[in-house]
Amino acid sequence: MSLPAAFFYLFSALMLVSALMVIFARNPVHSVLFLILAFVNASGLFVLLGAEFLAMILVVVYVGAVAVLFLFVVMMLDVDFAELKQGFMHNLPLGLLIGAVAIVELVLAVGGWTDAGVTPMRNMPIEAMTNTEALGLVLYTKYFYLFQAAGLVLLTAMIGAIVLTLQHRPGVKRQSIEAQNARTPAGAVELRKAPSRAGV
Amino acid sequence: MTPIAFAFAHSLPEILLAAGALVLLMLGVFRGGDGRDWIISELAIALLGAAFLLLFFEIKGSAVVWDGAFIDDPFGRFMKGLVLIGAIVSLILSLDFMRREGIDLFEFPVLVVIAALGMLMLVSAQNLIALYLGLELMSLALYVMAAFHRGNVRASEAGLKYFALGALSSGMLLYGASLLYGFTGTVSFAGIAQAFQAKPSLGLVFGIVFMLAGLSFKMSVVPFHMWTPDVYEGAPTPVTAFFASAAKMAAVAITVRLVMTAFPGAAPQWRQIVVFTAILSMAIGAFAAIGQTNIKRLMAYSSIGHMGFALVGLASGTETGVQGVMIYMAIYLVMTLGTFAAILSMRITGTYVENIGDLAGLARTNGPMAFFLGAMMLSLAGIPPLAGFFAKWYVFNAAIQAGLYPLAVIGVLASAVACFYYLRIVKIMYFDEAAPKFETASPAVTAVLAVSSLLTVFFALWPGPLVSAAGAAAKSLF
Secondary structure, three states, X not given: OOHHHHHHHHHHHHXXXXXXXXXXXXXXXXXXXXXXXXXXHHHHHHHHHOOHHHHHHHHHHHHHHHHHHHHHHHHHHOOOHHHHHHHHHHHHHHXXXXXXXXXXXXXXXXHOOOOOOOOOOOOOOXXXXXXXXXXXXXXXXXXXXHHHHHHHHHHHHHHHHHHHHOOOOOOOOOOOHHHHHHOOHHHHOOOOOOOOOOOO | OOHHHHHHHHOHHHHHHHHHHHHHHHHHHHHOOOOEOOOHHHHHHHHHHHHHHHHHHXXXXXXXXXXXXXXXXXXXXXXXXXXXXXXXXXXXXXXXHHHHHOOOEOHHHHHHHHHHHHHHHXXXXXXXXXXXXXXXXXXHHHHHHHOOOOOOHHHHHHHHHHHHHXXXXXXXXXXXXXXXXXXXXXXXXXXXXXXXXXXXXXXXXXXXXXXXXXXXXXXXXXXXXXXXXXXXXHOOHHHHHHHHHHHHHHHHHHHHHHHHHHOHHHHHHHHHHHHHHHXXXXXXXXXXXXXXXXXXXXXXXXXXXXXXXXXXHHHHOOHHHHHHHHHHHHHHHHHHHHHHHHHHOOEEOOEEOOEHHHHOOHHHHOHHHHHHHHHHHHHHHOOOOOHHHHHHHHHHHHHHHOOOHHHXXXXXXXXXXXXXXXXXXXXXXXXXXXXXXXXXXXXXXXXXXXXXXXHHHHHHXXXXXXXXXXXXXXXXXX
């Protein structure tokens, strides 16, 4: 077995095991940590495919941002997972049925796979540049419209989060940057001569 | 013309809305203060109106721009016109309501503009990525709007429900899109259509099923309709009007475009699905609405039923069928906006009421409103010579021409059942003991009610422009 194949099996096996552990771990924090392990292994698979940019993005975005956010949410919300799992056995037959249908569909769909005879897009000298360069070349030109649309989607999500959660409560102490910048040593520091055995 | 100028010329309304939404957002934020609406709503109405006018000034004919992601054609322009009318009227309806409920924040019109932009992009999508991005842009704004009255438990519940189920449906749509891409090797509708020339493989059929399931959710078609009554009831009424008008137009438009331009080679496969969902929607829409006491819930079931009728036209898969769908959507838009204007006129001692019982004896306390709402109900029921009758006539006619007799018969039976609850409202308004009188509604709301009611009453006299515009637009899909 060649080295890349060995690593492929290592990453895939670890990813499958950690994905299962995400579901089966009793402690939700452990679930999130296993999720991170699954992401890291997936990025290993990307490296094996030669897609180093996607691998790094996966680590930066999913591990660095999304999973850490999950971790915060899990730790701060204090969800009672024991209570959530109460209906688990009750709903298990239905879940198994849907899962079975989904698996049958997947098998049928994969079994029906035929090569449509479409050649992948190779209209640029891929060998001459890195993945990052190649992505950058099409992202802001060929996919300009879609890139802008994705930006608007993110903006909308931001507006939504602010509208639904921001509250201007009166009587809350806030940082006032102008007041901070306007402070001078003259107004902020006071020199006192403290007499001995008398204090200020 | 350089390619970029050409692309800009063909997507002017979208670019105007995108830039305008950002400007409005900046205006609201930098104005500071309490974050109230100020004049942002009025500016947003003007912006949407300008985009509507631009639809008529664009270069004629069809063009695919932005590297195959965006198509500008008569079909798209027709449906975009409907979307923008829905957005403008919903904003007009919201002016008074939001102020009275104390939720007149400047973000609301901005979200309406962004949602409208998402709808326009959705209507014009020419590949799967553009479809998904347009859909998400629209949906994200709609989720927030549903929960906009965040102090209200029902509105928060509506927003959360809509968000959770909407995310699930997006997942299904993406799964379908990935199957289509995996089995054809392309995301463009034209490329997918080419791959369907041969006998569609099982994977492609699964792709169609999941795509249509995801879109059915947005159209609120049975069996993906469960969210509709709760969200319609819980969301602020102008938002419900927006959901029932503009959002439906966009969802139906992209379904028609996807089915007609990407899956023409798989007509037997998608027709089964569309016929099945159409029959179920008409039946559930007719029977489940009978027991409702809340008029917004009633309108939710009514909209489910009407989507079923519109899908009858799509099921025929012909040019006449698409024309029928477009006429149906245009008339449904007018009827639904008028009905929501009437619902927004139901206010007793400063609070908005939503029970059908509150309409009792309206003919004696407010004759004109009873007449307008009555005309709207009869039109929704499909009684000639009102506009709703012609809407149904065009789609059933298309179904019969395509040989779908059972579908047309079921449709007629369902609309006969649905007559019951529309007529019940007319009966309550005209023959029941008078309930407390409503306060005078704002002039804008009354104007919307009157105009849409008169349009439905007098449509029969001059149907030519709408029918011929829909015909010309439908032709561009074939």
